[in-house]
Amino acid sequence: MTDLSLYILDITMNSVRAGAKNISVTLEEEKGLLTFKVTDNGCGMTADQVEKLSNPFFTTRTTRKVGLGIPFLRMLAEQTGGGVDIASRSEKEYADHGTTVTATFHSDHIDFVPLGDLVETIITLIQGSPDVDFLYRHISDKGVDVRMDTAEMRAILGDDIPLNSFEVLSFIRGFLEDQYAQK
Amino acid sequence: MKTLAELAAIREQMKDKVAIRTGSGEVRVVVGMATCGITAGARPVLNAFVEEVANQGLADTVKVTQTGCIGICQYEPVVEIYEDGKEKVTYVKMTADKAKEVVAKHLKGGAPVAEYLIGNI
Numbered sequence: 451m452t453d454l455s456l457y458i459l460d461i462t463m464n465s466v467r468a469g470a471k472n473i474s475v476t477l478e479e480e481k482g483l484l485t486f487k488v489t490d491n492g493c494g495m496t497a498d499q500v501e502k503l504s505n506p507f508f509t510t511r512t513t514r515k516v517g518l519g520i521p522f523l524r525m526l527a528e529q530t531g532g533g534v535d536i537a538s539r540s541e542k543e544y545a546d547h548g549t550t551v552t553a554t555f556h557s558d559h560i561d562f563v564p565l566g567d568l569v570e571t572i573i574t575l576i577q578g579s580p581d582v583d584f585l586y587r588h589i590s591d592k593g594v595d596v597r598m599d600t601a602e603m604r605a606i607l608g609d610d611i612p613l614n615s616f617e618v619l620s621f622i623r624g625f626l627e628d629q630y631a632q633k
Numbered sequence: 634m635k636t637l638a639e640l641a642a643i644r645e646q647m648k649d650k651v652a653i654r655t656g657s658g659e660v661r662v663v664v665g666m667a668t669c670g671i672t673a674g675a676r677p678v679l680n681a682f683v684e685e686v687a688n689q690g691l692a693d694t695v696k697v698t699q700t701g702c703i704g705i706c707q708y709e710p711v712v713e714i715y716e717d718g719k720e721k722v723t724y725v726k727m728t729a730d731k732a733k734e735v736v737a738k739h740l741k742g743g744a745p746v747a748e749y750l751i752g753n754i
Binding site for chain 2: 451456459460463467511513514517518519522570571573574577578602603606607608610611615616617618619621624625628629632
């Protein structure tokens with residue numbers, strides 16, 4: 451993967467596939483340290499599954515025998531001197547289940563990748579999961595201050611207009627791009 | 634600067650259209666968006682389909698959706714097209730430009746683009 455926005459899309463897709471109804475994606479940049487965090491209320495994982503997660507030969511899917519999402523993220527984070535932390539509560543054990551993945555990167559490290567097109571990643575997530583509520587937040591000490599909450603949009607649109615209709619997606623793209631242009 | 638207030642206007646414009654959209658004989662475009670797909674460039678392919686389907690006025694009949702790993706990772710980005718009464722069509726090693734061509738020739742014109750099909754690449 452060539453930029454961080456693709457990693458974010460890939461990792462957040464795990465939350466979608468875990469059946470989450472609420473997913474929060476945050477990016478915080480401060481003094482050369484970038485923290486990416488995704489929190490969901492999906493089915494979660496047991497301690498045993500979390501432990502196996504960074505092994506590329508562990509996957510729950512049946513279409514292939516490898517799972518590279520988390521190993522890719524971990525490799526990128528660690529090669530910049532950062533790391534990945536995963537906290538999860540399985541629905542088998544907890545009523546308030548879900549997963550939080552936190553990745554830190556030293557964004558000034560030579561092995562870090564560009565941020566890429568974050569707006570396109572958010573649009574892609576909403577396009578694929580119009581019924582999930584996404585909260586997106588990106589702040590940086592260089593003046594970026596972007597916030598988007600699909601629950602607020604849903605409240606205005608009502609239940610009969612899906613968030614992934616083209617008109618709405620186009621609005622959200624502009625809404626995010628305008629906020630990025632403000633900095 | 635766009636504000637959420639614009640959504641209320643979008644809602645007004647769309648109220649009547651939504652009723653028409655549901656229940657029509659549908660074509661489904663399914664883009665593989667697992668790690669293998671994303672790494673190979675599925676995101677711009679998906680968004681090219683979404684945009685081009687809308688631009689060509691096909692949004693009422695063509696639904697663009699995402700799926701996980703289809704199992705042929707070496708051919709990603711993979712796009713499957715399902716149409717009522719027809720066999721599934723599988724496009725492989727897609728790009729945004731190829732996606733636009735598929736929308737014009739296949740979804741609008743009715744003839745699959747043979748050179749991008751799985752048997753021919």
